[in-house]
Amino acid sequence: MMLLNITAKKRDILSRQHKQSQHTSDDIRNDIKINVIIAIVLIIAIIIFSYLNLNRTALLQIESPNNVIFEKNTQTIFLQTLTLHQKIAQMIITYDKKENKKQLQDLLIGGIHIGAKSSKEEFLSQLNDYQAQTKIPFLFTIDLEGCGNPFESFVKFPAVVNISTNEEAYIVGYQQGLLLKELGFTINFAPVVDLNDTIWKCRSFNGTIEEISEKAASYIKGLQDTGIIATAKHFPGKTIIANDPHKSIVMTIIDKDDLEPFNYAKTASVSAIMVSHQITSGVIDSNGKPSTVSKEVNAKIKEQFDGLVISDEIGMGGLKNYYKEDITDLYIDVFNSGNDLIIYFNTDISQLVELIDIIETAVRQGKIHEKDIDHSVQKILEAKGFTVVNNKLYK
Amino acid sequence: MDIILAVILLVLIIHFFNPQLSDTVGYAFQSINEEPQCAFFNNEITNSVPIALCCAELQKQLACDKSADENYDFKCYTSKSANYYYLINDAAEYYCKKEGYLVKTA
Numbered sequence: 001m002m003l004l005n006i007t008a009k010k011r012d013i014l015s016r017q018h019k020q021s022q023h024t025s026d027d028i029r030n031d032i033k034i035n036v037i038i039a040i041v042l043i044i045a046i047i048i049f050s051y052l053n054l055n056r057t058a059l060l061q062i063e064s065p066n067n068v069i070f071e072k073n074t075q076t077i078f079l080q081t082l083t084l085h086q087k088i089a090q091m092i093i094t095y096d097k098k099e100n101k102k103q104l105q106d107l108l109i110g111g112i113h114i115g116a117k118s119s120k121e122e123f124l125s126q127l128n129d130y131q132a133q134t135k136i137p138f139l140f141t142i143d144l145e146g147c148g149n150p151f152e153s154f155v156k157f158p159a160v161v162n163i164s165t166n167e168e169a170y171i172v173g174y175q176q177g178l179l180l181k182e183l184g185f186t187i188n189f190a191p192v193v194d195l196n197d198t199i200w201k202c203r204s205f206n207g208t209i210e211e212i213s214e215k216a217a218s219y220i221k222g223l224q225d226t227g228i229i230a231t232a233k234h235f236p237g238k239t240i241i242a243n244d245p246h247k248s249i250v251m252t253i254i255d256k257d258d259l260e261p262f263n264y265a266k267t268a269s270v271s272a273i274m275v276s277h278q279i280t281s282g283v284i285d286s287n288g289k290p291s292t293v294s295k296e297v298n299a300k301i302k303e304q305f306d307g308l309v310i311s312d313e314i315g316m317g318g319l320k321n322y323y324k325e326d327i328t329d330l331y332i333d334v335f336n337s338g339n340d341l342i343i344y345f346n347t348d349i350s351q352l353v354e355l356i357d358i359i360e361t362a363v364r365q366g367k368i369h370e371k372d373i374d375h376s377v378q379k380i381l382e383a384k385g386f387t388v389v390n391n392k393l394y395k
Numbered sequence: 396m397d398i399i400l401a402v403i404l405l406v407l408i409i410h411f412f413n414p415q416l417s418d419t420v421g422y423a424f425q426s427i428n429e430e431p432q433c434a435f436f437n438n439e440i441t442n443s444v445p446i447a448l449c450c451a452e453l454q455k456q457l458a459c460d461k462s463a464d465e466n467y468d469f470k471c472y473t474s475k476s477a478n479y480y481y482l483i484n485d486a487a488e489y490y491c492k493k494e495g496y497l498v499k500t501a
Contacts, residue, residue, distance in 0.1 A: 035396075095454060116455060147437075148456075153473070199435065199442050200479075202437055202479065250445075250447075316451055317450075318447045
């Protein structure tokens with residue numbers, strides 16, 4: 001009997017143990033199932049976000065610009081076949097980044113600034129690659145100022161501070177122009193016509209105000225005789241005098257002498273003038289604003305000048321810090337102050353598109369007149385060699 | 396394992412929204428007392444260049460190598476044999492990159 005009881009008890013214990021272990025096994029199986037499901041969900045989410053991160057710029061759906069109409073035989077372009085977005089893009093010069101080529105072509109960005117490369121072949125290859133299959137040719141711009149030389153790897157030029165005569169200035173301008181033309185460039189952001197260079201000590205011509213002005217004018221003539229656009233910079237002057245290196249917002253007083261080289265440049269038919277970010281007073285008063293965004297300064301440039309007005313690079317501290325974090329106001333003011341071309345070195349396509357979107361919205365809200373956009377774009381397209389037809393009637 | 400996956404996912408989500416680090420956080424990775432320094436070397440003369448002008452100039456250079464000058468961390472040039480070039484410290488490199496400029500350090 002006892003034996004039976006013991007066996008029954010054992011059976012009970014075993015049965016309970018079996019049930020417990022079954023229950024534990026079930027728990028373990030359930031835990032594993034849940035963990036597997038969580039792991040699968042996380043892996044799928046990781047794959048999705050990895051894809052989105054890798055293709056962030058691909059999310060910007062930029063259509064090919066098949067809407068633009070122009071006649072190849074006469075090189076005539078119909079301005080109003082460009083969308084507002086495309087017209088604004090034409091006013092922007094961005095920086096060379098070959099991964100952006102397709103998007104820059106599709107956006108119809110106006111120009112690309114090129115820096116130093118290691119060989120002549122690399123310049124030729126890169127510029128040709130950009131220009132191939134683009135609907136509207138890019139402006140290719142460079143800083144061949146006669147100090148830091150982006151072609152240093154294969155050709156040397158004298159620093160402008162060492163140029164002693166007007167004839168030499170013309171020859172240097174002409175030789176540089178021939179090289180730029182050969183490589184496919186359109187605009188040289190030179191000469192620097194600030195009177196005194198205390199920072200680099202090589203970017204300015206030397207001599208009296210008159211000598212500096214005459215050499216700069218000779219250089220401009222030499223360069224432009226090859227078909228390259230020269231740029232007198234940086235209006236209204238005094239941009240390369242040493243200041244506190246920690247300060248970004250620079251204030252300076254402009255006197256009559258500072259403007260003399262610009263007057264000579266205008267007489268020499270310079271095709272472009274670049275504006276600085278300095279806040280100026282004196283004979284050119286920017287009314288407490290950086291010159292780039294001052295309508296007053298822009299109006300002064302356009303006295304006896306109908307060429308291209310180009311803003312200095314808008315990512316620079318001298319402009320950004322004035323606006324603190326308000327990028328929208330910065331962008332609107334740069335476009336609204338009368339600049340024809342805006343230099344923007346940021347190579348992030350999404351930020352480039354954001355800039356264009358902000359300006360497009362500002363035009364639609366009436367903060368910027370589309371007529372002013374069209375006027376600038378017409379000048380840019382003419383600089384590219386087009387005859388521009390604009391049938392729009394403005395209100 | 397799930398925790399590791401969750402952390403990876405969190406990083407990807409944050410990166411997707413492209414957060415901007417504040418100056419303070421950025422400088423935590425640099426010497427806190429280090430100011431951005433930029434100079435232009437011109438045939439034996441070295442002159443300080445305002446950082447507001449320097450970054451755009453650096454983007455146009457061919458490359459930046461480690462500097463032999465003990466006062467600076469990088470030498471940025473249009474060609475290795477050029478007599479003119481820029482000298483910058485780590486803080487300047489960091490500052491310019493944070494501002495969106497391409498600085499071609501190794």
